[in-house]
Amino acid sequence: MRKDKRSFTTIVSMLILVLFLGACAGKNNDGNAAPSSKESGLSTAPPASSAASGGESSRKALEPVELSYYFVGTPQKDLPLVEGEINKILKEKINATIKLNLIDWGSYDQKMNVMIGAGDAFDLMFTAPWSNNYYKNVEKGALIPLDDLLTRYAPTLKSTVPDYVWNATRVRGKIYGAINWQIIAMSYGFDMRKDLAEKYGLNLGSINRYDDLEPFLDKILKGEKGVTPLQFVNTYDTFNGEAPYFGMDTIGEDASPGWIYLKDADTKVVNQYASPEYKDFVTLMHKWHEKGYFRKDNASISDDTADVKAGKYGGSIAGTITPGVESQIFLRWGVHKVVKQLSKPLATTGRAIATMTGISSTSKNPERAMMFLELINSDKKLYNLLSHGIEGKHYVMVNEANGVIGMPEGVTPETNGYAPGTDWMFGNQFNGYYISKDDVGNWDKIRQLNASAERSPLLGFNFNPEPVKTELTQTNSVIKQYNTALISGSVDPVKMLPEFLDKLSKAGVDKVIAEKQRQVDMWKKTKS
The missing domain is CATH 3.40.190.10 (Periplasmic binding protein-like II)
Known part of the structure; x- marks a missing residue:
């Protein structure tokens, strides 16, 4: 289901105008005075959605940067190819490129502990109570608070996730992990x-x-x-x-x-x-x-x-x-x-924060890192690239109307160069394709489950x-x-x-x- 690019650009531009006027009024989403860039430590670069609109002035306002992203999963042979396609989108929308660092399940925690302990510079990392421990990372000072960054640079991400889920991420009142929105019940x-x-x-x-x-x-x-x-x-x-x-x-x-x-x-x-x-x-x-x-x-x-x-x-x-x-x-x-x-399905704090992406305290570009998180939650093409790979090579569209994909002819799970099976780890899973015709309608079922399950x-x-x-x-x-x-x-x-x-x-x-x-x-x- 592809939308007309011009219509999308128009809508986003209108959204930015509203956000800009709101910022001029000195108010954030919570009704509190918006901090100045000096007070918050943030740059005055335009919000992610402004850069995403593709305007020439927006691109000029952002210096080119390279981000680094560490996450866990089964190694994928064609990761460099997928990275290249992702960077085409990021370059156009936020004048950035990203280095994807996929670490295998058995090594991820140790790798991240070593990097964090050494103070290595990087931007984004997968974190959860069960992998690259969220609470320990907060206590070690490995993650930065995201509250102001979310308000300024990720309005779609912030508004999509319910407040009670954001509250589940808070440690001493601050949000340190961006929710990867999926099932929580x-x-x-x-x-x-x-x-x-x-x-x-x-x-x-x-x-x-x-x-x-x-x-x-x-x-x-x-x-x-x-x-x-x-x-x-x-x-x-x-x-x-x-x-x-x-x-x-x-x-x-x-x-x-x-x-x-x-x-x-x-x-x-x-x-x-x-x-x-x-x-x-x-x-x-x-x-x-x-x-x-x-x-x-x-x-x-x-x-x-x-x-x-x-x-x-x-x-x-x-x-x-x-x-x-x-x-x-x-x-x-x-x-x-x-x-x-x-x-029975149960919504818990542990499940609400079971998959998150944090911004490292050593990041030199936290604003741009948050812009990436905004895009991975709002740009369906970008989300599905990271989740499923390149259309025609790693998957084919079986039923475009219903968003169902399958494997290209002659390709199996064993031979596919990119099939991480971890779409729940990135952004908003409800923007994803269905990987079987039997799954059609599951996103609506999960939304309903999240809303109705026992808490x-x-x-x-x-x-x-x-x-x-x-x-x-x-x-x-x-x-x-x-x-x-x-x-x-x-x-x-x-x-x-x-x-x-x-x-x-x-x-x-x-x-x-x-x-x-x-x-x-x-x-x-x-x-x-």
């Missing part, structure tokens, strides 16, 4: 290879908890040589990343001690590692590990992408289940799967870790030492869980939980 469950589900008669209707999968997993174990029944995903996705499955919600960093039960009207903060849910889960994982449902070395695997694509796993648990997820799985892995959600009682609450920074460092060290081993099932929880809890106690877990409780109680008073 997530349910959790599992996926299984479709061919194995059909071969061994998997009845999805009979599976309501992970335990119910055992008879089916036994069939794979006995009948499929060279296939491991389950892939062990990682410690974020398993337990820590799926708190709603256990009837709970996180506070602050997902893995840090101190969660609440969703049905607890008093929102009492508890140590999730001492909960019956955690004990039952690690006991089940140990049982499954001993039965051979997992690889014996699962606790030490950092990247098994090749094995997933080769069909060496039956499936995985602890997955996020969304409308159209089957198509996304196939695009990314080249494997057809069936899925089943085992928890966590702590949605919008952000924990300030500063008062217990020492204790969090100590407890996180203990968690890293024990949690992976327990979650993977590779150690006996009868012995290791009591030892884990004792070490957490000595590391100051009670003080962390007490501080979380204090802040939750104070926040609740402001909501009443």
Whole structure:
């Protein structure tokens, strides 16, 4: 669905006139006096939408710059080609080019920690509670506040995302991450290879908890040589990343001690590692590990992408289940799967900020970086370039009226030079193409789901870790030492869980939980 360029330019130009008059009146979107460029530390370059209109004077007002963007995913052979096409758009609209730095899943956190620690200069990075940790980046001073930048240079991005979602990003009142707008009401469950589900008669209707999968997993174990029944995903996705499955919600960093039960009207903060849910889960994982449902070395695997694509796993648990997820799985892995959600959709702070893009404190061009974020949220061509690649080479239009794309003739997920399958990581996913005719209408379904789903009682609450920074460092060290081993099932929880809890106690877990409780109680008073 392509729009006439002249009409688009006219509309944008009118929007800029309105924004300019509003700025002259000295007011921002919140009704407060707009800070001067001197007060805010921002340049006086024109807003992104002004540059995007393509006017000659707008282009002259912006000096050429090169931005650098770091994000996580499976390496893509044709990334340089896609980068080149993206830069044609950026050069025209904001007089910038961008260097795309795609780091593989197993190396991303380490790479970013090293760069941040060394004070390396770059502009944009993917950040979340589960990858390149958002909260830690804020505490380290690795991210700059975005409030003024959003108001000045990204009006579309700012207005598209609801206020309650922006509030979920706030740390000590400031926004440090630009929301990648997508589904925020997530349910959790599992996926299984479709061919194995059909071969061994998997009845999805009979599976309501992970335990119910055992008879089916036994069939794979006995009948499929060279296939491991389950892939062990990682410690974020398993337990820590799926708190709603256990009837709970996180506070602050997902893995840090101190969660609440969703049905607890008093929102009492508890140590999730001492909960019956955690004990039952690690006991089940140990049982499954001993039965051979997992690889014996699962606790030490950092990247098994090749094995997933080769069909060496039956499936995985602890997955996020969304409308159209089957198509996304196939695009990314080249494997057809069936899925089943085992928890009701729930909007939480953790889900609201599950995928964000931050601007580095070492960026020499934060204004232009925000202009890029505005474009990736408003320019559909740019968004789909980054998400799906070049039309005719990496995808073809199957049904332009409905926005459905497919792979070019002779191209498969394995041979496609650009098919990252991470469109949820960039900008506004609702601007994206559908990757299957079966997905048509899913964007509307997700919008409705976001608006109607149950919300966590702590949605919008952000924990300030500063008062217990020492204790969090100590407890996180203990968690890293024990949690992976327990979650993977590779150690006996009868012995290791009591030892884990004792070490957490000595590391100051009670003080962390007490501080979380204090802040939750104070926040609740402001909501009443």
